Amino acid sequence: MAAVHQQLVTGAAEPGRPTPGLFPVPERVCLTDAERAAAQEANRLITALGAFDYDGTxxxxxxxxxxxxxxxxxxxxxxxxxxxxxxxxxxxxxxxxxxxxxxxxxxxxxxxxxxxxxxxxxxxxxxxxxxxxxxxxxxxxxxxxxxxxxxxxxxxxxxxxxxxxxxxxxxxxxxx
Known part of the structure; x- marks a missing residue:
């Protein structure tokens, strides 16, 4: 999550990974505490679910x-x-x-x-x-x-x- 947070904060891509380029991210935009907490919770939930084949669910x-x-x-x-x-x-x-x-x-x-x-x-x-x-x-x-x-x-x-x-x-x- 730290790499994603860094990308959202500075607009810089994680070293070795491409920037998706879907949304322009202005330089030096900081997330609010609520936005940061939501991003962390999303990461926790994604990790908890793990990978699974959801077709047919x-x-x-x-x-x-x-x-x-x-x-x-x-x-x-x-x-x-x-x-x-x-x-x-x-x-x-x-x-x-x-x-x-x-x-x-x-x-x-x-x-x-x-x-x-x-x-x-x-x-x-x-x-x-x-x-x-x-x-x-x-x-x-x-x-x-x-x-x-x-x-x-x-x-x-x-x-x-x-x-x-x-x-x-x-x-x-x-x-x-």
Missing amino acids: GLACVAGIDADEAVRRLEAAPVEDEVINESLEDPYEYGMDESLQIIGVTFVPGGCVMTQPWGYAPQMPGVLPRLSADTVCYGLYSDPKSSSQGSIARHGTVEGWDLHPGGGPDENVAPV
Whole structure:
């Protein structure tokens, strides 16, 4: 991170690496403490995630509810460890009807994340409205055939679908 920080502060490239040149960086521009903290946190999170093949991954990020509440809203039940271990060894060995029924869920600060490394179930239209009751959630499916597709659901209604991930925020919608 120090090399990136140096590049952002001075506009100089790290020795031996090219400058991307995507954005002009004025000389001697200093990051604020908040910007520096955000850059450091981004680096920590990228390192924590590590490298993985995300093609075919589905996820839903839900604000304001924990994993237990997400499970309750979906009327789901825990899956036995041996079933999970078998399906993780080769998720494509099972039929889609079977494998799409298994979704991982975990608590994160501010809400929870549901994920499925091999399918689109977390962002299905039937899932997002249930998860977004009295809150907001974002679903994503990294479709290896047609690129990534995002969805936004708020208060039980899907408001946007087939969205390009990382697109700009809608200035006419207030945060929840």
